[in-house]
Amino acid sequence: MKLPQAQVAVLEAASADEQRTIDRIAEATDLKPETATRAAFELDDAGLLEVTERTTSDVELTEEAERYVEAGLPELRLYEAAVEAGADEEPVGMGQVIGASGLEGDAVDIALSNYARKGYGEIDSGEIAADPEADPDADDEATALDALAEGAGAYARETALEDLDNRGLIEQTETVIRSVTLTDDGVTELMAGIETAETVGQVTSEMLTSGEWAEVEFAEYNVEADAERVVPGRKHALREMAERVTDVLVGMGFQEMQGPHVDADFWINDCLFMPQDHPARNHWDRFALESPEAIDELPEDLVERVESAHREGVGPDGEGYHSPWDLDFAKALALRGHTTSLTARHLSGEAMGDLEPPQRFFSIEKAYRNDTLDATHLLEFFQIEGWVMAEDLSVRDLMGTFTEFYEQFGITDIEFKPHYNPYTEPSFELFGRHPETGEMIEIGNSGLFRPEMLEPLGVDCDVMAWGLALERLFMLATGAEDIRDVHGTLVDLEFLREEEVTY
Amino acid sequence: MPTVEIDPDELRRLTGHDEKDDAALREDLFGLGLEFEGETDDGEFELEFAPDRLDRLSVEGVARSLRYQYGDDRGVYVPSTNDAEWTIRVADVPEDRPYVTGAIVRGLDMDDAALESLIQVQEKLHATMGRQRAKGAIGVHDLTMLKGETLKEDDDSAKSVTYTGVDADEETMVPLEGDQELTLREVLDVHHIGQEYADLVADYESMPAIYDEIGLFSFPPVVNGRRTEVSADSRDLFIEMTGTDQWTVDKMLNIVCYALDARGGRVEEVNVEYTDDAPVTPEAGSELLRPDLVTKTKTVVHGDIETMLGVDLDERDVVDLIERAGMDAEPTETDDGAAAYRIEVPPYRVDVLHPVDLIDDVGRAYGFNELEPRYPDVSTVGGRHERSRLEDAVRDRLVGQGFEDLLNFHLIDEEQNYERLNAQQGSDVVGGGEAVTIEQPYSEDFTMVRSWALPSIMMVLENNTHRAYPQDLAEVGFSAHVDERENTNVAERRTVAAALCHAGASYEDAKAALRTLVDGFDEDLETPATEHPTFISGRTASVVIDGEEVGVVGEVHPEVIVEHDVELPVAAFEFDLNALR
Structure with a gap:
């Protein structure tokens, strides 16, 4: 019979009388272990060879166990000290025995809990009794421990190993070892003589240019065999989600904004008609900078109009806040708490000159929150921010835009819960039905900008806006439970490598 | 929330x-x-x-x-009030807290639930409008325990209490939940409520205090006296509020008065009398009758309502919706003849600044979710910002070379950003820029904005030593440092950083990756030798693109690698994204 070269080599290296490991076969045949393995399985399929798998466990002592090998198990030391103190005749005070045993710290608890479990005696009302019948020399765990220390772990009792494992004294690892033996058919075929088939493994450049490829037979591969896994270069999973959102928004006619992460409170809050004593602007919630402290210049006219809106309101029937307004606070720098600061810069004309309606703008950029880090809250997160500027926008337009946007992500049945924001009126929290769980979940915040925001910025038409954390959309779409695994330096590379692709 | x-x-x-x-x-x-x-x-x-x-x-x-x-109630409701018998006289006003207001409510039939509700409304008002009592603080007292000073000899129904500024060490009181006479200083130092609010008055020149004929019974905004404590048996209440803004305390008072009116109480006015020599208040010398339960009126244009809601409404509908929102509406016309409404707003509403707020009320009464969404018929051209396209192109090239794209925090601490990379703040090397620092960080791990991205990548390597290698990681991201030439005094940079971590990773590998990347953008790359404390001397070069020095490439120093508990060599580069524009 004819067989491919690798199979012939494996067959010849195998024995009918003795199991030989694949590693040994690979060494003898000079084949790569994976090639030898593949050939062995192919021969097994053909009935010429039998592959057997054996799982071996390797047992290693932990550091704690190493100490016990030296000093003895704490419960045995306790027992010895107890017998010494006469506790085999009548109970002795625990303090005395522990002192005599030389046990300290955690070892005392360990000794006490194992003492009774293993029948060395009773511990009751602070007194310790020793069972005179107990034999520390016959302690299964101690025996197993010593055997392991001497490399004779194979002789240790299974139950003792289990106990040691439970006590965290050993670490067991399992490996699969494959061995081969010739079958009767294999022996017969070998006796009859096996030729190496003129089959070709690798297609070579020489073969292609010489025309030899036309003459040869290609060896069959086991195309179902497992292939090695490659560590891929890939885009960050959250970035993929950001790009998906960007695609949707650009498709809906939105243009991208950018602007400073560190900005004056004026652009972050004052332009948004947030009163200076608003709770969100106190020193705890703001990400105020220690250095540098303030912006150099703000547009003077705009500052005047914004201050006046805060103090007096806008329009004939308008009223302002009854809150202090201070230019120094407006100039103070902070990491932006929302990317609406970019919106303010764009609407004012500061970013790219005066804008004429209609306009649609968006950004997916970082915003910062001075808060504690947990599974669902980060100090910095990507805010999806979008706005539409046009004449005579209504709540229905706002609803239509957001319904369209969220449907792209499979989120339907949008509900608009009337809400309050200092810079929008009307304002809505958006709720939508989760595509998997069917729950109604909060998916964003939206509204029409107030005249007190728009008039000072020089906008005399309507602007509707909404915001949402990208991470929230990501968690909804992927089911990720701890956002710290995804975003930031605690990222788990395995998560990134294995996370399903977003498109 | x-x-x-x-x-x-x-x-x-x-x-x-x-x-x-x-x-x-x-x-x-x-x-x-x-x-x-x-x-x-x-x-x-x-x-x-x-x-x-x-x-x-x-x-x-x-x-x-x-x-x-x-629909059980419609339109504005204003409780009727009885005429004032009591006066709050303001004398030697505490300059840091010059405003006061007050009311009396009689004939309450309180029970535990009512008392609990009264306490809650105070707490919630303190937390919101009162800005944790700094802007406005409420004190509620059992009126029967007060002994007013007689104002006129011939009329003993007219009584007064006095709001004044006093010396913390001289005046004394028995505070709520206390059982001994303490000076105000002692209240702040040893009494548990006093300690909680001591910060509010720490910078006050004089301590705010309210007296009746018997003595001091309220120490706003800190604590009331025990003598006038309200219980479920209290029938008549004296309410005072002090603060830094008259409007704010008056509005807080209105909300409390409405709540007590709903409990069957009878609101009675209080006369607030500011003396002429109260120079810090615009109300100096004036007399105010409180609570100020006057409605206000705003004009809302019919067309604005229709535009904002996107539906046609007739006048009767609008009036109906406004009444169902607890207000009154009277149809009128604006100067230019547009149909409009004069809307009367009750005095407990503190949120109405502009007619849009009333349109919102109409929308809520109509039911926003009754509206049919429509996609706005407005056409615009979408597009990405050039910078984000460039970032993305670089990211694509790096990923194509087998790098795993990272997305790290922009916040870091000094130790991670400089020290663990052997770098020094304020030095003239990549990453050495002066730190942009946070004033009051919650966490010691996030105290500054990173000045470069390589420290973040090293942290990712450190946190993933149990994962498979190679770990070739890259980030196109944000970094910043102090720069006085900028308007914000911060230079914000987009940075391209990459690190190769696997057996045999070398300078050559890093330079090859850099070379390939830069070639893709058809720019010239030179790498003259340089020194950088993060990298091995003699295996470090400046990244010079188009003749400009924009970054660094090299083999990371073993000291830095070991510091991050990594057991394989790391070669890396970092440079300014703008160089590829």
Whole structure:
């Protein structure tokens, strides 16, 4: 019979009388272990060879166990000290025995809990009794421990190993070892003589240019065999989600904004008609900078109009806040708490000159929150921010835009819960039905900008806006439970490598 | 988001709707924008409220809103008041807290639930409008325990108390939950309530205090005296509020008066008398009658309502919706002849600044979710910003070369950013820029904005030593440092950073990756030798693109690698994204 070269080599290296490991076969045949393995399985399929798998466990002592090998198990030391103190005749005070045993710290608890479990005696009302019948020399765990220390772990009792494992004294690892033996058919075929088939493994450049490829037979591969896994270069999973959102928004006619992460409170809050004593602007919630402290210049006219809106309101029937307004606070720098600061810069004309309606703008950029880090809250997160500027926008337009946007992500049945924001009126929290769980979940915040925001910025038409954390959309779409695994330096590379692709 | 606790039985009683079960109530409350968060141990609803309708901070206010929603009540309601007998005289006003207001409510039939609600509305008002008592603080007292000073010899019905500034070490009181006479200083130092609010008055020149004929009975904004403590048996209450803004304390007072009116109390006015020599107040020398239960009126244009809601409405509908929102509307015309309404707003509303706020009320009464969404018929051209396209192109090239793209925090601490990389702040190397620092960070791990991205990548390597290698990681991201030439005094940079970590990773590998990347953008790359403390001397080069020095490439120093508990070599580069523009 004819067989491919690798199979012939494996067959010849195998024995009918003795199991030989694949590693040994690979060494003898000079084949790569994976090639030898593949050939062995192919021969097994053909009935010429039998592959057997054996799982071996390797047992290693932990550091704690190493100490016990030296000093003895704490419960045995306790027992010895107890017998010494006469506790085999009548109970002795625990303090005395522990002192005599030389046990300290955690070892005392360990000794006490194992003492009774293993029948060395009773511990009751602070007194310790020793069972005179107990034999520390016959302690299964101690025996197993010593055997392991001497490399004779194979002789240790299974139950003792289990106990040691439970006590965290050993670490067991399992490996699969494959061995081969010739079958009767294999022996017969070998006796009859096996030729190496003129089959070709690798297609070579020489073969292609010489025309030899036309003459040869290609060896069959086991195309179902497992292939090695490659560590891929890939885009960050959250970035993929950001790009998906960007695609949707650009498709809906939105243009991208950018602007400073560190900005004056004026652009972050004052332009948004947030009163200076608003709770969100106190020193705890703001990400105020220690250095540098303030912006150099703000547009003077705009500052005047914004201050006046805060103090007096806008329009004939308008009223302002009854809150202090201070230019120094407006100039103070902070990491932006929302990317609406970019919106303010764009609407004012500061970013790219005066804008004429209609306009649609968006950004997916970082915003910062001075808060504690947990599974669902980060100090910095990507805010999806979008706005539409046009004449005579209504709540229905706002609803239509957001319904369209969220449907792209499979989120339907949008509900608009009337809400309050200092810079929008009307304002809505958006709720939508989760595509998997069917729950109604909060998916964003939206509204029409107030005249007190728009008039000072020089906008005399309507602007509707909404915001949402990208991470929230990501968690909804992927089911990720701890956002710290995804975003930031605690990222788990395995998560990134294995996370399903977003498109 | 703040929450308020509401007993559903109280709500049923106060609205007169016994037939509503808990589920029906929760749905009605959601319609008001009060979201059900959960139930307390004793079965009360915990409701999340948006901080605009502060009149809904108590069960009485929520019940009032529900009655409007159910159509049981319509239009503006203003409680009638009795004439003032009591006066609050302001003398030697404490300059840091110059404003005061007050009211009397008589004939209350309080029970534990009513008392609990009164305490809650005070707490919630303190937390919101009162800005943790700094801007406005409430004191409620049992009127029968007060002995007013007689104002006129021939009329003993006219009585007064005095709001004044005193010396913390001289005046004494027995505070609530206390049992001995303490000086105000001692109250702040040793009494548990005093300690909690001591910061509020720490910089005050004189301590605010209110006296009757017997003595000091209130130490705003810190604590009331024990003598006038309110209990469930109290029938007549004296309410005072002090603060840094008259409007704010007056509005807080209105909300409390409405709540007590709903409990059957009879509101009685109080005369607030500022002396002529109270120079810090614009109210100097004036007399105010409080509570100020005057409605205000705003004009709302009919067309604006239709535009904002996107529906056609007739006049009768609008008037009906406004009345169902607890206001009155009278059709009128603007100067240029447009149909409009004069809308009368009740005095407990603190959120109405502009006619849009009233249009919002019309929308809520109409039911926003009744509106049909429509996609706006407005055409615009979408597009990405050039910078984000460039970032993305670089990211694509790096990923194509087998790098795993990272997305790290921009915040870091000094040790991670400089010290663990052997780098020095303020040095003239990549990453050495002066730190942009946070004033009051919550966490020691996030105290500054990173000045480069390589430290973040090293941290990712450090946290993933148990994962498979190679770990070739890259980030196109943000970094910043102090730069006085900028308007914000911060230079914000987009940075390209990459590190190769695997057996045999070398300078050559890093340079090859860099070379390939830069070639893709058709720019010239030179790498003259340089020194950088993060890298091995002699295996470090400047990244010079188009003749400009923009970054660094090299083999990371073993000291840095070991510091991050990594056991394989790391070669890396980092440069300014703009160089590829």
